[in-house]
Ligand SMILES: N=C(N)NCCCC(=O)O
Ligand SMILES: [Zn+2]
């Protein structure tokens with residue numbers, strides 16, 4: 001059944017919520033068209049339902065469907081950024097990748113191949129996870145196009161640890177592997193919002209060697225959103241930027257539905273405000289990971305993740321000036 005959509009400058013947008021109620025209609029991200037329903041895709045939203053790399057609570061494999069469900073209320077105009085993210089560019093939902101839940105290495109190969117295939121159709125990719133393991137194959141796909149990228153990483157955790165139980169590919173290790181593989185520009189990466197206990201102070205030493213600066217959660221009150229945005233801009237400059245957002249960067253009050261929660265995190269208002277400054281960065285790709293709906297209540301985490309994707313899409317809209 002065909003549905004009435006908002007069309008702007010030939011770009012196919014959301015199902016019109018004034019005609020079809022939001023709780024009806026397709027379950028794509030923000031009720032946008034599927035990728036096979038449009039041509040010339042600028043940004044694809046892709047789900048990666050994979051969580052075999054987690055060290056604690058499982059369940060992020062259900063993240064993509066949950067974030068899509070929590071995105072039904074998103075409206076076409078973003079007043080805080082003064083942009084219409086679905087009108088200034090063609091955004092489409094590329095569905096979910098089918099990846100092996102029993103073999104991490106095979107899943108990683110499948111995710112890289114799947115991301116590369118979508119990038120043949122779309123200029124940019126925003127991925128909804130899935131656990132943080134998926135950032136490694138996504139960075140492989142992005143670095144194949146752009147060379148080593150500056151990673152802006154929002155997370156409670158460093159995710160530059162070496163191995164867990166001897167496993168090199170887990171949700172706590174993607175950025176160490178990416179740094180070792182030369183996928184990231186070691187002079188331009190940083191973490192934002194890290195907090196909580198580490199294994200030892202050596203974690204921070206290794207992390208610096210691997211190319212990361214840190215804006216820890218304890219500095220957020222003093223810096224404010226504007227100060228954080230400045231620290232990020234100073235670090236990445238005009239390098240191609242890959243943005244990786246682990247939803248556990250938010251305090252568990254704002255994102256209870258996640259696998260390794262840590263007290264003392266950002267508010268969703270702070271995260272969205274920082275993202276709103278990213279229109280001036282050279283963003284080449286992004287992921288939003290670690291939404292585990294079994295621990296969510298009232299879609300709190302799903303809605304935070306959906307709005308996070310919406311702000312990233314808003315930052316990607318080509319500027320007129
Ligand atoms: N990437 C996330 N969410 N968590 C990593 C935590 C790894 C650990 O259990 O030490
Ligand atoms: Zn984390």
Ligand SMILES: [Zn+2]
Nearest residue numbers: 132155159246
């Ligand atoms: Zn993480």
